[in-house]
Structure formats: structure tokens, C-alpha cells
Amino acid sequence: MAMNVILLERVAKLGQMGEVVSVKEGYARNYLLPQKKALWASDANVAAFEQQKSDLEARNAETREEASKLAERLEGQQFVVIRAASDGGALYGSVSTRDIADAAQAEGFEVDRRQVSLSAPIKYLGVHEALITLHPEVEVTIELNIARSPEEAELQAQGKSIQELAAEEEAAAEFEIQELFDDIGAAQLDELETADEQRTDQPATQEKSTLDEKLDRDDN
Template sequence: MKVILLERIAKLGAIGDEVTVKDGFARNYLLPTGRALRANEANRARFEAEREHIEARNAERKSAASEVAEGLDGKDFVVVRSAGETGQLYGSVSTRDIADFLTEEGFRVGRNQVDLKQPIKTIGLHEVDIVLHPEVETRITLNVARSADEAERQAAGEDLSSAEAIYGANEDAFESLADFDEDGAPIDSDAFEEGAAPEAAPAEEEEQATA
């Protein structure tokens, strides 16, 4: 389908350009979101009549987006999430999560403006592109960690995605992990030993009876 662009579209063209796109892309995105018009004589005349207004409106949107981008550019944001010892999140951080978080921080960002190829599923420093306008992009860093303290350590360059990084590379620290079961509950070693004793008692009685 051939369309007239009403705003700059990456890899397609600028305002007023007539381009050919796939029908589905036009019907499901460009036309319903007001980013393009079907290329025909009536719409060409309409575009020329409204060109000044369309370009002025685009300039306003670009200016507003630039202000938001200036506040966001290069900023680091700490996102605290639960994760396992290997750094794998119990869940993920999605485009909606990021948009909601940035909005709470005072930046108006829609989920469709968060250019995230796939959800974030591990702790660490993740660079995320924010496309606020076809001509305005910026980049932020999400410091995804299990706590504010870990976020500070990550920001300082530490790799916290392993048990060794969390507990330290020493035997005492790792031996202490053995005092807890898989669910994190403490194991009473004395009770365990006492529980094993009764099993030995019948054997001792049998030996005494034999003697």
C-alpha cells in the first residue's frame, strides 16, 4: 500500500514522503495512529492544505520530547527486584514496568516509547533506549538489583550475578549456606543428630541380647 507520511518514520521517510509499505503495517499501525494517509488524489490535496499545520504540530511534539529527553539522557535508575543466587529474576522487567517506573519518577513515557528488544530477566546494568519522538531518542541505564546496597555495589563495578559475589569467596561463608535448606529455613544440626540416635539403639540392644 502506498501512503503519505504525516511524520518522520525511521527507515521509511520524512513528513510528506509517499512510500510503499506492507498492507498490514499500514492498516494496523500507520493509518489508525494518524502517522500516515492513503496516497490518493484527495489525501494529497488534504495534506498540502494542512502541511503547515502538520509541520507545526510535529515541531511542538519534537520540542516537548526534547525536554523530556534532556532530563532522562544518561540517567541511572535503580530497580529493586527479587532474584536467585545466579542473578535470575523471579519474573522480569517489561516495557510497561519501565514506563510506569519512569512516570513515577516524573517523566512522561509510554510503554511504546521504551525500545526494549526483550524483557530484562537478570540483575545487572541494562542500557535501554527511549524513543520519545521519531526524531528524539535518548538512553538510560537500569540498575536492576536485589537491594539498594547491591545496586550501589553494581554501580561501582561489582558483578553480583553469582553466589560467590554475594557471600564472598571464602569457605566459612559458603559453609554457612549449608545451615539452611532449599527454602532458606535454618537446619537444626543438633536435632538432626538426636533424630539419628534412636535408629542405632535397636542394633545396640540386639548386640547385648546376643552377648
């Protein structure tokens, strides 16, 4: 069942403040009216709105200006959220709108979780985006750096993905193993060369001893 309401502020895909629009009754009862975004479009409410219209417009302009200033500060900001995750980057849990608001508040920005919206749930490490609606007419996009540690967050901020970081760690581990084998191989080669030298020197020493003994016998 549809019904008419007066919008007390701009509502996306519905209209501007002061417009009378037709909406589903459930949408009005569950969202527009409790959030004070609209009034029943009765004759009495329409008349009351017209009397308060100038005050409402002035208040809306003031809150819009405050929201615009905050949006300018938030523009380009990246907030770090530390979470446990698998080696493949899958989160053990989720990142909620409250977590995002808390991260912004920790950096000194007044953001309420009800102002935060995500296009899709955050399930993996990496850099993600969230939309902050500070006012019906003011929105700003922020970045969320979801990492397992501050060090990992710093690397992700430089543009490296969890896959690249894992590949670098694997390559470093393989290099260390190869160096270890190289060192072992070099040590074994040294041992073999030393043994060969000893075997080569041994007959010459024996021959010299035999020759010395023969000369001694001849002298006698």
C-alpha cells in the same frame, strides 16, 4: 499486497513527513494508520495534506522541541527496578516496558510504555539499557539497574556485577569460618599447654614433698 501512504511524521526506515511511500497493506492497516502516522495516499488525502502541511510541520516542530528537552533530562539517568532473583542472578519473572516506564515516572519523567523498547528481554540482574523514543526524531538511551534490594542496586551502580558480589559474600563467609576455626584451635592449644604445665609441675612437687619428709626423719 503493497499500497501507497502519506507519512504524517518521520518513520524510521520509511521516510520523512509528507513523503508518499509504498508499504505492505498489513503494516499500514495494523500500525501506520491506527497510530496516525500515515494516511491513504488518495488524491483527496494528498490535497488535504498539502493544505494542512504548514500546520502539521509547526506542530511537529513544537512536539520535537518538547521531546528534546525531556531527552536532555533523561540523558545519563539510571532507574532502579527491584525484582526477586536466584543466587545466580536469574530473574523470577520479567521486566516489562511498563515496569520501565513506571520507574521513570516515579522519578518525575513523563515516559509512556509505548515509547520504551528493549533490544533483548531482561532476564538477569545487573545494569541494562533501554531505548526511549520520545518523538520520531528524538531518542535517548537510559540505564536500568535491576537488583534484589536497594543496597544491591547501589553496589551495582558502583560497577560491581552480581558475580562479584556473590564472590565477595562467599569470601567473607569463608573468612568468618576460618576465624572461627582459628579461635577454636587457639583455645585447644591453650588447654594443651596448661595441661602440659600441670603435668610438668606435678613431679617436681612430689619430689619436694619426698625430700621434705626425708629431712624430717633425719632430724628426728
